[in-house]
Amino acid sequence: MRINLTINGERRDADDVWEGESLLYALRERLGLPGSKNACEQGECGSCTVYLDGTPVCSCLVAAGQADGREVTTVEGLGQGEDLHPVQKAFVERGAVQCGFCTPGLIVSTHDLLQRNPRPSDPEIREALAGNLCRCTGYEKIMDAVRDAAERAE
Amino acid sequence: MDFLAPTTWADALAAKAEQPDAVALAGGTDVMVEINFDHRRPPALLDLTRVPELREWGTDTDGRIRLGSGVTYTRVIDELGDRLPGLAMAARTVGSPQIRNRGTVGGNLGAASPAGDSHPPLLAADAEIEVASVRGVRRIPAAEFYTGVKRNALAPDELIAAVLIAPASGPQQFCKIGTRNAMVIAVSAFGLALHPQRRVVGTGIGSAAPTPRRADAAAEFLAGELAAAGLWESRDALPEGLAVEFGRKVRDAAAPIDDVRGSAAYRLHSLSVMARRAASWAWDDYRKVA
Ligand SMILES: Cc1cc2nc3c(=O)[nH]c(=O)nc-3n(C[C@H](O)[C@H](O)[C@H](O)COP(=O)(O)OP(=O)(O)OC[C@H]3O[C@@H](n4cnc5c(N)ncnc54)[C@H](O)[C@@H]3O)c2cc1C
Numbered sequence: 554m555r556i557n558l559t560i561n562g563e564r565r566d567a568d569d570v571w572e573g574e575s576l577l578y579a580l581r582e583r584l585g586l587p588g589s590k591n592a593c594e595q596g597e598c599g600s601c602t603v604y605l606d607g608t609p610v611c612s613c614l615v616a617a618g619q620a621d622g623r624e625v626t627t628v629e630g631l632g633q634g635e636d637l638h639p640v641q642k643a644f645v646e647r648g649a650v651q652c653g654f655c656t657p658g659l660i661v662s663t664h665d666l667l668q669r670n671p672r673p674s675d676p677e678i679r680e681a682l683a684g685n686l687c688r689c690t691g692y693e694k695i696m697d698a699v700r701d702a703a704e705r706a707e
Numbered sequence: 708m709d710f711l712a713p714t715t716w717a718d719a720l721a722a723k724a725e726q727p728d729a730v731a732l733a734g735g736t737d738v739m740v741e742i743n744f745d746h747r748r749p750p751a752l753l754d755l756t757r758v759p760e761l762r763e764w765g766t767d768t769d770g771r772i773r774l775g776s777g778v779t780y781t782r783v784i785d786e787l788g789d790r791l792p793g794l795a796m797a798a799r800t801v802g803s804p805q806i807r808n809r810g811t812v813g814g815n816l817g818a819a820s821p822a823g824d825s826h827p828p829l830l831a832a833d834a835e836i837e838v839a840s841v842r843g844v845r846r847i848p849a850a851e852f853y854t855g856v857k858r859n860a861l862a863p864d865e866l867i868a869a870v871l872i873a874p875a876s877g878p879q880q881f882c883k884i885g886t887r888n889a890m891v892i893a894v895s896a897f898g899l900a901l902h903p904q905r906r907v908v909g910t911g912i913g914s915a916a917p918t919p920r921r922a923d924a925a926a927e928f929l930a931g932e933l934a935a936a937g938l939w940e941s942r943d944a945l946p947e948g949l950a951v952e953f954g955r956k957v958r959d960a961a962a963p964i965d966d967v968r969g970s971a972a973y974r975l976h977s978l979s980v981m982a983r984r985a986a987s988w989a990w991d992d993y994r995k996v997a
């Protein structure tokens with residue numbers, strides 16, 4: 554089937570989408586957007602997190618057909634061209650990126666958290682990022698990056 | 708595979724009647740995992756996310772909350788925490804923010820896992836499940852909805868429309884045991900609701916029997932002892948022995964198995980502890996409202 558959706562502000566078509574296919578697969582394999590990562594395909598790791606109509610979701614658990622006609626924002630859509638978003642800058646500068654596999658999902662989740670709650674407490678950060686696993690950093694640098702991103706936004 | 712995406716409830720029911728083996732798809736947090744891992748290859752997916760009334764909740768003519776089957780956990784938490792505190796407490800323990808943004812109470816009922824977190828509070832609050840097909844509408848008490856391990860009372864042509872739950876008339880509690888706070892399938896769970904106007908106690912056990920189930924004998928015991936001692940009126944402290952005995956009776960209502968998440972013995976013990984604590988906490992809340 555064909556789906557048509559708005560991704561990062563742009564209308565896009567994807568053809569030959571299999572009916573059981575996930576939005577994550579369509580993004581990575583059909584739409585040339587490999588930023589969202591596929592690490593578990595079962596909702597556990599959050600590395601595939603994208604905004605669907607403004608709400609962060611695991612794109613591996615959304616059927617591509619469910620995103621037809623909807624708005625999707627991926628990690629690729631947060632910065633302005635080559636200019637990284639402040640959340641992305643904070644992650645880079647705070648050493649919160651090692652292998653980088655978890656990073657796109659964490660960036661989207663952090664972006665969403667700071668939109669809803671510009672000055673989160675540490676427990677609020679941990680709760681908001683509970684659906685994003687990182688196997689490298691031990692999370693301390695990620696906590697630093699989120700606190701830093703909150704300060705930058707002020 | 709077909710992908711059916713009706714935009715009205717009538718069309719959704721017609722599609723399900725025509726293709727009873729189509730698998731309903733709401734938040735996808737159960738269905739898509741099965742598809743991604745090749746555990747399921749249904750001939751058709753029936754996407755329900757475009758049916759507006761499933762995503763709404765409101766107050767029914769009889770005063771009960773009518774929760775559309777497609778309302779997400781996040782919305783239950785944000786919008787109904789005051790009226791449906793037991794369900795909202797359970798919703799807060801589901802998965803992660805991303806899962807709660809997508810997962811629905813209707814999907815939990817569709818999956819009918821004994822570990823589903825919606826079930827104990829729905830049982831404790833005497834909720835009814837409204838299901839529909841082109842043949843008509845019927846309402847099934849939660850206690851009759853779960854028919855076996857991951858089985859429910861739906862006929863092949865039926866879909867879940869809504870859940871009907873009275874707004875809390877007294878304190879409610881939900882307890883869940885797991886290995887950590889986030890992303891945890893319950894090892895065992897317990898829901899409790901006090902219904903002071905009716906002098907009734909409601910219970911729901913999760914993850915400790917082939918289906919979610921109530922602990923009716925325990926609930927009747929506690930309500931009866933509270934009445935006999937005049938505690939509903941006096942709002943005096945709950946005797947410790949009574950809470951302990953209630954916990955034992957809840958435990959006796961369970962029939963757990965050993966599995967990777969925990970042993971049957973641990974489930975029984977944790978249930979008795981959770982039930983005792985839930986009763987004490989709920990009773991303390993009841994005393995405060997006086
Ligand atoms: C990472 C992760 C963590 C999770 N953690 C928890 C947890 O802590 N607690 C918990 O209880 N669950 C948990 N789950 C399971 C799942 O999120 C819940 O069961 C959720 O309620 C399913 O809702 P859904 O809308 O996503 O359902 P879907 O996956 O869309 O559907 C689930 C089932 O219900 C059927 N269905 C859906 N809507 C209807 C309808 N209107 N009529 C008839 N049938 C219907 C579907 O056909 C399917 O069989 C988790 C899942 C994941 C992936």
Ligand code: FES
Pocket residue numbers: 590591592593594595596597598599600601602611612613614
């Ligand atoms: S790939 Fe989607 S949550 Fe892991």
Ligand code: FES
Pocket residue numbers: 649650651652653654655656686687688689690
């Ligand atoms: S940086 Fe490697 S998983 Fe997080």
